[in-house]
Amino acid sequence: MKLLRHGPAGAEKPAILDAEGKIRDLSGMLSDLGGEALSDASLDRLRQTDLSTLPVVDPQRIGACVVRPGKFICVGLNYADHAKETGKAPPEEPILFMKATNAVVGPNDDVEIPRGSLKTDWEVELGVVIGTRAKYVAESQALNHVAGYCVVNDVSERAFQSERGGQWTKGKSHDTFGPIGPWLVTRDEVADPQNLSLWLDVDGVRRQTGNTNTMIFGVAHLVSYISQFMTLEPGDIIATGTPPGVGMGIKPEPVFLRAGQVMTLGIEGLGEQKQTTVEARA
Known part of the structure; x- marks a missing residue:
């Protein structure tokens, strides 16, 4: 469904x-x-x-595919080729961080460029939506706790993330930095979450192309792993990492978003998103 x-x-x-x-x-x-x-x-x-x-x-607007998720958990550097483009070694265990839930918006809503931002970036990701409470779950049972999957754009402000001290959350949590949807596709319609193509364009230029089969840690492992540290509740979202092609990795000079640009992105079988970037509103 x-x-x-x-x-x-x-x-x-x-x-x-x-x-x-x-x-x-x-x-x-x-x-x-x-x-x-x-x-x-x-x-x-x-x-x-x-x-x-x-x-x-006949809706005029499609909203986020899940209402008020309790947790928006993200996985960093989960594609080896993305880790390489950022100059970091592939992690030995999943890198976890949180995106504030005020970032959640619909798949085609505007994305704000924060005040003072110079390095707002894009990240297409496979989103996992929890359907059944998961605590200390074995990897073999992990997918039974998944309601379905969705497209996520893990929008990030790199200077806020890496140059302002502390952890990554402040660079990941601005309003509108978490478009999800258009659909929550139930798990029975996704034969293999580890074989889905992902892509993202900016102003019609292909920036990201990837497949979930190159994840370092797969969906079942992530659900099991995260459940060892926190209880996953129905409606929680896990963003599983991004393939290469983010703005900060472009050579010879990084490329970042500015107001007035258009991002289009999608995942095989899960639908597409389209966002216009705008200056941050009060």
Whole structure:
């Protein structure tokens, strides 16, 4: 299933994309897409629903595919070729950091360039959405705790991230730095999360091309690993790292985003995003 949320920011309603590409409203069945609505039992009820009985909607806006995630966990340097372009050695264990959830926006919403920013960058990533509580989970059972997958743009301000002291969070958490969606694609429709093509363009120029088969740590390992340190709750998002081609890695000179540019990105089977960059709003 391809689940989504539609409507004005802060007033989105849940919906589903049917086999004919029509968006059908789910607000009569679910209050929203988050928490227990992402459990296996809840998703099974949706699978048994005759979608033709649900009203068709023509949304003006697609929102983030999950409502108010409790945690937005990111994995750094999880592609060896991306680590190389940043001048860092591939990690021996997953590098974890948090992105503040105020960064979450819809897949086609504007992305703000922060005040004082000189190094805002792009990162297409596979997002993993947790559906069932996970604590001390074995790797062999980890994918059973996944509700589905989505496209994430882990927008980053590199100077804030690496040149302002402390950890990475301050460079990852500006408002709009976490577009997710358009869809939450349930795990039964993703045969192998370790074989998905990813891409990202800026102003029509291909910047990133990759495949999840080159991850250092795969999805099952990440879910299991993270669950040893914190309990993963339904609706939590894990952004699993980015392939090479980020702005900071471009030679001979890095290239960064400025207001008025357009990012388009996507992942095989999970849909596409499109964002315009704008100056930060108060």
